Amino acid sequence: MYIELALKVKDKMKNADLQKRKESAIARGQANMAPVYVDRALNAEIWDVEGKRYIDFGAGIAVVNTGHNHPKVKAATLAQIERFCHTCVMVSPYESAVALAEKLNAAAPGNTPKKSIFVTTGAEAVENCVKIARAHTSRPGIIAFNGGYHGRTNMTMGLTGKVNPYKIGFGPFPSDIFHIPYPNDYLGITEEEALADLQLRFTCDIEPSRVAAIIIEPVQGEGGFYQASSSFLQKLRKLCDDHGMLLILDEIQSGFARTGTMFCHEQAGIEADLMTTAKGIAGGIPLAAVVGKADIMDAPIPGGLGGTYGGSPIGCATGLAVFDVIEEEKLCERATLIGKRFVEHLKALQADFPNIIGDVRNSGAMIAVEFVHDGDVNKPYPELAKKLSAKASENGLVLLSCGIRGNVIRFLPALTIEMEIIDEGMEIFKCCFKELV
Numbered sequence: 001m002y003i004e005l006a007l008k009v010k011d012k013m014k015n016a017d018l019q020k021r022k023e024s025a026i027a028r029g030q031a032n033m034a035p036v037y038v039d040r041a042l043n044a045e046i047w048d049v050e051g052k053r054y055i056d057f058g059a060g061i062a063v064v065n066t067g068h069n070h071p072k073v074k075a076a077t078l079a080q081i082e083r084f085c086h087t088c089v090m091v092s093p094y095e096s097a098v099a100l101a102e103k104l105n106a107a108a109p110g111n112t113p114k115k116s117i118f119v120t121t122g123a124e125a126v127e128n129c130v131k132i133a134r135a136h137t138s139r140p141g142i143i144a145f146n147g148g149y150h151g152r153t154n155m156t157m158g159l160t161g162k163v164n165p166y167k168i169g170f171g172p173f174p175s176d177i178f179h180i181p182y183p184n185d186y187l188g189i190t191e192e193e194a195l196a197d198l199q200l201r202f203t204c205d206i207e208p209s210r211v212a213a214i215i216i217e218p219v220q221g222e223g224g225f226y227q228a229s230s231s232f233l234q235k236l237r238k239l240c241d242d243h244g245m246l247l248i249l250d251e252i253q254s255g256f257a258r259t260g261t262m263f264c265h266e267q268a269g270i271e272a273d274l275m276t277t278a279k280g281i282a283g284g285i286p287l288a289a290v291v292g293k294a295d296i297m298d299a300p301i302p303g304g305l306g307g308t309y310g311g312s313p314i315g316c317a318t319g320l321a322v323f324d325v326i327e328e329e330k331l332c333e334r335a336t337l338i339g340k341r342f343v344e345h346l347k348a349l350q351a352d353f354p355n356i357i358g359d360v361r362n363s364g365a366m367i368a369v370e371f372v373h374d375g376d377v378n379k380p381y382p383e384l385a386k387k388l389s390a391k392a393s394e395n396g397l398v399l400l401s402c403g404i405r406g407n408v409i410r411f412l413p414a415l416t417i418e419m420e421i422i423d424e425g426m427e428i429f430k431c432c433f434k435e436l437v
C-alpha cells in the first residue's frame with residue numbers, strides 16, 4: 001500500500017520541482033552537479049525520476065566499482081539486513097568485520113604483517129592515519145601535497161592542498177601541516193623540485209625529527225588525476241625511512257582495482273606504513289578502513305580508535321562480496337582495458353582539437369582529459385569543463401570535472417561497464433564537446 005502510494009507520487013515527480021525543494025531544504029554548501037534526481041540504477045546506467053536514461057561515467061565518484069546493484073553485492077547487503085543492521089563493532093562484534101580486515105591485510109601491498117581498523121568515511125580514515133602516526137612516532141608534523149585532497153573535516157581540510165571550494169571560509173586549520181609540490185610532468189614540476197621544496201620545509205618550517213608522516217595520493221583525485229611516478233614514491237619511501245617518518249598512501253579514490261591493481265602504489269613496488277581505503281570498498285555502503293603495518297596500527301591504546309558506525313555489519317558483509325566480485329570478474333584487468341578504450345577515444349579527439357585538448361592521461365580506469373586555450377598548458381580552460389559536464393547531463397551522460405585549475409574532465413566508470421556503453425557514452429561526449437568548441 002505504502003509502496004504503491006510512493007510510486008504514484010514518484011510518477012508525478014519532476015527534476016525541476018525536486019531541485020527547487022532541494023534548494024530550500026538542503027544548504028547550498030552541499031551542492032549537486034546537475035538537477036537530475038535518480039530513480040534507479042543498474043551497472044553503468046542510471047534512470048531519473050522522469051524516466052530518462054543516463055550513462056554513468058562517475059560511479060558515484062569511484063564508489064560503485066562493481067557497478068550499480070551488482071547482483072552478488074546486492075544479495076550480500078540484503079542478506080545482512082535480514083540478520084541484523086547494527087550492534088556496533090566495539091560493543092558486540094561479528095565475524096564479517098574480522099574476515100574483511102583479514103582480506104584487507106592480505107591485499108595491502110608489501111609483506112610486513114598488517115592490521116586494519118574500520119571507520120565510516122574517507123575523511124575519517126585519513127584523520128585516523130594522522131592519529132595513529134602521531135601515537136606511533138610521538139611527533140606532530142605532517143607533510144602533504146599541493147593539489148592533494150583528503151576530505152572535508154578540519155584535519156583533512158588542513159591536509160588538502162586545494163583552496164576552492166574546500167577551504168574557503170573554514171579556517172583556522174590544524175597546525176604543523178606543510179605542503180610541498182606534487183611532481184607533475186604535464187605542468188612541468190619535476191621530482192627534484194618537489195624534493196628540493198621538502199628540504200626547504202625542513203630548513204624553514206619544521207625539523208624532520210618532528211615530522212610524523214608524509215601523506216600522498218598515488219594519483220591525485222580531485223587535484224586532476226596526476227600520477228606520482230614510481231621513482232618519486234620510492235624516493236619518498238627512502239626519505240621516510242631515513243628520518244623515521246611514516247609514509248601514508250591515500251588510496252581512497254585509486255583503490256579497489258581502479259588503476260589496474262588492487263591498490264595503486266603496488267605498481268611502484270613500495271610498502272606503505274599506513275594506507276587509507278574507502279569509496280570502492282563496499283559497493284556504496286558507507287565504509288572506510290585504515291590498513292597498516294601491525295606494530296604501527298597497534299600504537300594507539302585500546303579504545304583510542306573507532307566510532308559508532310565504523311565497520312557496520314552491512315558494510316562489512318557487502319565489502320566481502322565486493323572482494324569476491326573483483327577477483328571473479330578480474331576487475332583489475334578490466335580497469336586496464338577500460339582505460340585503454342577511453343584513451344583511444346580521447347586521443348582521436350585530441351588529434352582533431354590539439355589546441356583545446358592539452359592532455360589525455362590515465363591510470364587504469366582513472367582517466368582524464370585536460371582543456372586549455374591555444375594548446376598552452378599555462379592557459380587552462382575551466383569554463384569548457386563546466387559547460388561540458390552540464391551539456392553531457394542534458395544529453396544523458398554523467399560526467400565529473402576536477403583539477404586544481406578546474407579544467408579537467410575525469411572518467412571513473414564502473415569496472416563492470418560494458419564496452420558498448422563506453423563507446424555510446426563517448427559518442428555523447430564527443431558530440432557535446434564539438435557543439436561547445
Ligand SMILES: Cc1ncc(COP(=O)(O)O)c(C=O)c1O
Binds near residue numbers: 150222250253278
Ligand atoms: C583521495 C581522497 N581522500 C579522501 C577523500 C575523502 O573521502 P570521503 O568523501 O569519504 O570523506 C576523498 C574523496 O573524494 C579522496 O578522493
